[in-house]
Structures are given as C-alpha cells and as structure tokens.
Amino acid sequence: MHVWKKGVNLALTLVMAGGMLSACSSSGNTGGGASGEPASTVSKEGFPIVSEPITLSVMAPDVGMAKWEDMPVLKEMEKLTNIKLEYRLAPLDSFTTKKNLVFASGDYPDFFYASEITKSEEVNYGSQGILIPLENLIDEYAPNLKAILDEHPEIRKSITTPDGHIYTLPRIDLSAVWYRGPMWYNGKFLEALDMEVPTTTEELYTYLKRVKDEDPNGNGQADEIPLSSVKLDDIRMFMFGSWGMVSEDIYNDKEGKVHYPFMEEGYKGYLTFMNRLWTEGLLDAETFSQTDEQKKAKGKNNQIGLFADYNAYFTLGGTEPGTADPMAIPVKSDMVDSAVYGKHPGLSTGAFAISSANPNPEATMRWIDYLYSYDGATLFNHGPEGMLFEYVDKENHVKKFLDVPGGDREEYRATLTPNYGISTPGFEDISLYNGLRGEFDEWIVNENKTKLEPIAQVPFPIVYLTEEEQAEVSRLRSDLDTYVVQMEAKFVTGIEPLANWDSYIAQVKKMGGDRIVEIYQAAYDRWAEN
Template sequence: MITLKQSLSLLLAAGLSVSLLAGCGSSDSGAAEGPSAKAEIVNKEGFPIVSEPLTLTMMGPDVGIQNWADMPVIHEMEELSGIHLEFMNAPKESFETKKNLVFVSGEYPDMFYAAGLTPAEELTYGSQGILIPLENLIDEYAPNFKKILDENPEIRKSITAPDGHIYSLPRIEFNQPWYKNPLWYNGDYLKALGVTKLPETTDELYEYLKRVKEEDPNGNGKQDEIPLTSVKLKDIRTWLLGAFGIYEEKIYVDDLDKVHYTPVEEGYKEYLTYLNRLWNEDLLDHDTFSQTAEQKKAKGKNGQLGLFSDWHAYFVLGGEPSSDDPMFSPVKSDMVDTPAIARNKGVTGGAFAITSTNPAPEASMRWVDYIYSYEGAVLFDKGPDGLLWKYTDKEARVKEWLPVPNGMEREDYRATITPNYGIPTPAMMTDDINKGLTTDFDKWVAQQSQEKLLDRGARIPFPVLFLTEEEQAEVTSLQSDLDTYVEQMEARFVTGQEPLANWDKYVETINKMGGGRLAEIYQTAYDRWKSS
C-alpha cells in the first residue's frame, strides 16, 4: 500500500512540482452535483469566459520541446478566456507512471489534457468521484461539442460509460485514415534496384527484402543495408498481420460480427512464421527488440533502411518531404484473397477530463469547448494568426503559410507554439482547418492513403466502447498477465528462441490464462454496443 506521503515523495522524485499541486487537494466539493463556487463568474457566451481572474491547474504529457507556459497558444487563450493555467507536465515517455501516481496521491490537477485516459481509468476514477460527469456541463456550457454529439450520435455512444455518464471528451479525426503510422519504402533503394511495381504478396515482399540485403542499393560497397526495421514490432505489427487476415494485434471483429483474440488465431501463427523467416535470413533488423526510435532514425539518416514505419519517410531518412519514398501497399499471403487493413476509428477517448477538486468546472468546460470550434481548432493546431500562417480569405477560411522563424522546420517550430503536437489532444479535426495550407506533398500523401488503404477496404477493427465495471475489472486482471506473456512469446517465436513447433502448447497456455474468456467479454460488449 502506497501512503500519501510516499506518493508525494515519488512525485517529487519524478520531477513534478508540488507547488503546482498546492491547493488542489481532495475535498467533497460536489462539483458534479450543483453549481461550483466559481459558477457565478462564468459567462455562458463570448469572451472572456470569466468575469474575474481565475487560475486552474492542468496536467498533460510534454514532448520536451517547449514549456507549455511559454507557448503563444497558451498566452493567446489566456487573453481570450481570462483563465490562467498552471501546468503539471511530465515527459511523454513517463507520463503514464506520473499520471498513476497523481491518482494515488489524492492531489489532483483541475483538468487532464491529452492524458490518454483509458475506459478502465474513466470507470474507476469516475465511480470513485475523482473524475466528474460531464454531460450536464456539455449541455449547458459546451455548445460546440454538443453540436458535434447531436450530429454524430455514434460519438456519444462511444464516449458514454455503462453508468450513463460521460467522463472525458475525445479527439475526433474522421479525416485521418491511418490506424498506425504507415510503412514507407526507401525510394533510393527502389530506384537502385530498378523496382517499378511494389510488392503485392508476402512472397514478393520477401524477395524484395532479400534483394535489399544482397544487392547493395545504397551503393557503398558494403552489405550494411537493413531490409526491414522496427522498434519491438509495435510499429509494423498490424501491417504484417493484415497479410494473414488479421485487423488488430489484440481484439478485432470480423465481417460476421465475431470477436477474435488475435494471439491464438491461425493467422497470427503464420505472421510469426513469416517474421521468423525474415529474422533467420537477416531481413528483419536484429536490433528490433532492443533499439529506440532515435536509433532507428539514425540508421535511416545513414542510408541503411529499406522499409520502416514513421509519420512520414523523411522523418527517418532526413531531407525534405518527398514523393520519391512511396507508402507501403498492404500485401497478402496465400491465406487470404485480400489483406486486412485497419483504419482510424475516428474517435480517441480520454483526451480531456475535469476532476472533483476543480473549483470552476463550468469555466473549464467553456475553455475546452472553444477547441471544438473551427476558430479554436485552428488556434491550437496552427498557432495564432500571423505567427506561422495568415488568412488570404478569412470568410472562405483560406490560409497561407508564413516564413518559419530562424530557418527552422515548420513542424519543429509548431511544436514550440502549441501543446497539440505528438499527443492525443481534445479536438474536432476537419479539412477546413488546413484549407489553403496543404502542400503538393500533403496531397500526394492523401492520394497514397486513398489508393492503398481506403480504396482497398480499410475498416475500423473494433469500435470505441466501454465495458461494464465488472467486465473491465475482469479484463484488466486477465490482460495484465496475458499481455506480458504474449509479448514475451512473440519475441521468442520470431527470434527462434521458442520453436513454432510449440504453438499448440502456447495456445493451451493462453487459454488457461483466460484468452478465450477475454474474447467472450468483448463479444458481449460489442453485441451490447451494436444494439444500443
């Protein structure tokens, strides 16, 4: 049992500022029951949001480029709203640990921003009264978000917990088809090898990777090319699983509405067999299970990578955005007629929540609701007008980019002006946010996504939904051991430490650990969601 004193010590060791936590201790404020102490100073429309100065605390993950308090977007929002924010940031890589410690400590921020709250966390801390219900606040103080829910009832269904409450607001991106970052081919390698048609089958992909290894496409006279690289398989897993008819790495639903637990599927076995072949022939990077993303990128900038995953190819290879490095076209094996291709669910829950110690939940809801408007979305995504962009036709929402200060890369500079960079922030992303700002490269990427994913039947692998409290408790217990076992065995099968001849024994172990039960629970939840 971790005591409050121990929790605060851990928070100090982790680098969180206790001064920011002061005054945010737990109390029976009844924020969800009736008007807060600050409700009378909240203006229901327009700016400022509050008629008296108000300071609130916010916790979110920091990508380590700029302090949020120094960002122009935060300054502009404070001027508009009249609300001053103090931040409890923690590095993105360790944010989950810090978030858990904060929940244990009893010392909560007023708001969680881009915290990636899971349905389990929402149910647990919502039922404990730590996260407050938001549906009444949405009705009264969030006209932008309420309009989104009224026009998209599926979103309301997906973010409503089994107890009928909404505990967090989501990120909504119907205009982004990617479920995971795509894979990209090194265009220089394709050109050097005379490849004009991308692989369409697992056999063709194998033959291409083999050529990368043996034919010196980087032209340095050394056999230092790495045909396929990864970081613990998490960045390439779903793309290669799709070749064997599987949409998702854990739970997915097929065209007949049957729920599957991926790690025991025959397609998963064939995926392991394929990767083991690549591993044995040095076609899969032998640093896969030990390297960091930064180490992977260093290999790319050194001209060593043939096929890899990232947001864009130039993030790894360096240089300028280029259409010379094509997006991976999902391949199929002999098991299937067409590859299984997962697409973005469009809704990512847990992006914004309000805690019970927040003295002004109404003002907090009005603050975040602005981000769900067109104007607020542009501010938080692109920064203030006149800094990185400007309008050429404001009425038509057409914009143009301005020169980037100090010759920086535009995305690098954007990361210094807004917290909406590399984290799942609350937002409703629409095409008109980028109207006039899309480059030829952006259009090419969209075309690649359309042709290689959407036109080929990309589908949502499993909807965003909640389990009941009892179901969630059982799933959490089951997954704790299952996830660890599956991850360990995946690495062992791929590297050959565990022979695939032991597959039946592996499946038997998973079933004993509750893999079948996990699928049953999600089947029940899916059937309930579908009929609701």
C-alpha cells in the first residue's frame, strides 16, 4: 500500500490558502465520565488536563517507521497532559481487518485514532452505543474545535449523522485542493513544439497529435506516447471537468440537483473524445493493461506527453521537484461555457472516535482538541521545536528547517510523530508552513491558484445515508459500478460503438442508476436543510 508522506512537501498536502487560528479555551467543570468519575478532575483550559495521571488505550494504524512509545511528540503530550497512552496498533495494510475484529469482539480501546471509520460504521456503531456522541463534549471540552465548527457550520453538518449526533471527528484542511494528483505536461515536449498549455479540447487534441507525429523527444523514433494512463482511473476525474462533470462519482450542481455522471450527456461527450484519441493512437495502447510502475518507466524514458501524478517528476524521473513541467488546465469542450474542477472538500471524516469503554471521555476530548489548535497542529505535524525545525519569528509563526540525522527530512519526521502516512485527526493549514515553503511549493500554490481554483467546486458534501439507504446503495453499486467501468473501456476502445449509447443508458437505469440518484438526492436535501 502506498504510504502518504504528509507534511513538509506542500505539493503533497494539496495546498492553497486558508487560516484557522486556535481558539481561546473555556473554563468551568460540568458533566461526568462514562464510569461515573466526576469531571471536576478535568481542567477545561491549560495543562495538565487532569490533576492525577490517567492511562487511556488507543487503537491506530502503524506504518512501522518507529515505535509510538518512543516518539517525542507523544512523550511531549504525556508531559503536557498527564495522560499516558497504551498503544493497540495494527499494521496499516491490515488495520481495517483488525478494526472490524475489535468492533466484533466487544474489547474496545478507549479511543480510535486515524481510524478511517466509515460513515456506515458511524451510524451503525453509534446507534448501538459502541461509539459515544461527542457534540456535548465538543461544546464543553473542545474550544479549539468548537471555534472551527462555529466558523464553518458546513463542517458540523458534514460530521453529524442522521440521528443528530457526532460520533467521529475529522481531519480538517480547508486549504486542500486536490482529490488526487492533477495532470501534467512534459515541459520539454511543449518547448520542442513551441506550444502553450492547451485550454480547449481541440487545442489538447492538436498537442497530442503533434506529440505523436513530430518527435518532440528528438530521438528520431516514433516512440512518443501522447497521453498515458492506468485504466483511466488517474485521469478520469480531471478529464470529466471538460464536459461539466465535477466528479467521477455522485455530484450536485449549483441548483442542488444530484447527478450520477455515467448517465450524463457530458459523459457521452467524454467517451466520444477519448475514443477519438484511442482510434488515432493518441491514448496509450496499454492504458487498460499496464501498471503505474510501467507507466512511470515510459515517463522516465521521456516518452509521455501528458499524464497524471502527484508531482510531474514522479513520472518523468529525477530526484527533485521542479517547475519545468506545467500543471494541466482542465480544458473546455464545446458542450460547456467553462470547464470545472472537483475540489477536495477539506474534510476527511472518521479520524477519531471515543468508545463506550472509555472512563474519561472529557479528558480524552481535551487531549484531541489540542490537535485542532495551532500549537498542537504544529507539534503533531513537525515534532517538538529544536528537532525538525526552529522558530525564526515565533510571534508570527515563521519557522525554518534544521539539519536532520540521515539527511532525509520526511524519514526523520516519521520517527518524531504518528502523523505520517495515515489520515489523522486535527487540522492542516498553510500557515503551519510559514518559512518552510521552498520555490517548488510556492510554484504549486500559484499553479493551483491560477489554473484550478477559479473553476473549482466541491463536488458533493459529506453526507450520511441511513442504514437502509446504505444497504440499498451498496447492493446496487456492487454490480453497477463494475458495469460502467467495463463499458467505459469498451466505448473508448471501440469494442462497443457509441451508436449503442441508448441501450447502455437503459441498462444503467435497469441496474438502479436512477434509484441511486434518488437516494443521494434525499441525503443531500437532508444535509442542506440541517
């Protein structure tokens, strides 16, 4: 499984702009713990959180870079809070299986961290009382998170289940832009062809045609691959925007109408264009059979003109990011007035939950709330000051990196903090990187700002389905999603002629396409009315 290096490379943190400062803490004591222990022992502000040491068990995925009990961040948290953690970790690749076994066993940890609890699990285990409601704890013991939710009520709506409760906390990154890596042009090819970055489908077609015909890699061989992909999964969402579809999954338009893209006329336009590329040899002939590693090998051989990845150099080769290979602009087709881009919603839900076994939910909420403050986010992202970084101007949050043992900053960071390679609770913001951004980071910010942000919109809010709705959607989509992907390949390659479009649409509807839209429309309407 790919390990996501979250932290210092802002190209991988999907940067844009935004700012959420830590909120002031409240004071006073109310409520009681799950075990009946009085909450008066829990401080509502400052440190330590509890007057007498307590131990809490935590279940989390482990990427295996260092022992959590040895991490300076967690040692610092124990000193700050008076809360010691007992770790129940599972390897990242098998964490979901282990999590399911724990839920089935009844032997729950006190809290789940970076747990990727699904929305259906929230509804299911919340209604059973296995996960406890958090909204009152947030109001009383989480001033930093509460301030964010008060400022951004759409976030509160997006983490509230149909029964009116909040059972998990999210990772919040309102500066995020990318759902996945964007598309990139081979800068050497653009230069050799004396072309600008295309802005329309016809300009894109012209570029791809010239890549095929004019030997831009200059080796005297017709070995260029204009557009390369892996089963279209890496480019589909980016390409959909050319025909007005904001997502490769359910999305809503500006009027609040829900769409399933594989039934749209825009999808037919996309298939028609992709079939044109395939027929003329402009789309990699191995698109539907190659691996990502095989695609990258072609890129490192300087054969590919356009592709998707988190950074261009991941595909084209080299050891350092650079600005020579420009980010693609979602090109406009003649079916729309403007292309669109599906922006990340800035939330990753299910990152934290408290179980019914926890005797100290108030203290636990205070512990996690620190991660939604600037100081807590800095600690968990960069480690304690003096190890990975130091402040140049602490008042204005300006930092600089320090030399690290071994020289690899990300490898070293993975030994300091658990926030490496997993989707953790807390908040992410561009302000955490003041002084740490290099030339490439600033370039990515500008590419996003000029090319994606003007046409970006969140495809669909994070909504919850009822248990009945989730069961029906899962049943319908298990077959339908397989069918539409198979038909996409057939339409693109010409095995299935687009003259059979009406028969395809009839089959999609027969398999439940309209019903899926109805279910998500109802969920969207509930979200909008909340």
